[in-house]
Amino acid sequence: MVDEFQNVMQKRFKMSSLGAINFFLGLQVDQTEKGIFLHQSKYVADILSRFKMEDERISKNPLLSRPDITIATCLCARYQAQLNVNHMLAAKKIMRYLKGTPSLGLWYPRKDGFDLTAFSDSDYGGCKRDFKSTSGGCQFLGSRLISWQCKK
Known part of the structure; x- marks a missing residue:
């Protein structure tokens, strides 16, 4: 079925197949026969390296759940022009939480x-x-x- 779809797409549109996808829009894509796992472990490692936080301790309790981490990040970003110690500590806690959970992601089983x-x-x-x-x-x-x- 995948080969048939690929053939139709290549006939209709000028495109080539580069093989299995590994990265897409900043997400890592791990494909197995059981399903697909999307995660951002490389992105988390790059961010921690950029801010020299590779040796920081891990925070096991996040400010919010993983999907809601956007709210915590946006709250910190609101105060970027007038930072104080509390804002920096909150941002650091988010980074330490991400350090402890780099392999969390979305699992899409093949048969569902x-x-x-x-x-x-x-x-x-x-x-x-x-x-x-x-x-x-x-x-x-x-x-x-x-x-x-x-x-x-």
């Missing part, structure tokens, strides 16, 4: 259903700092997470 399921949740004025609402959601194709979002 194709039912689309979505979940969402929100709170009204739940942030004690600015009383803004936070909402989030995730979408699954079978048991595979395909998208998530968090918004304040």
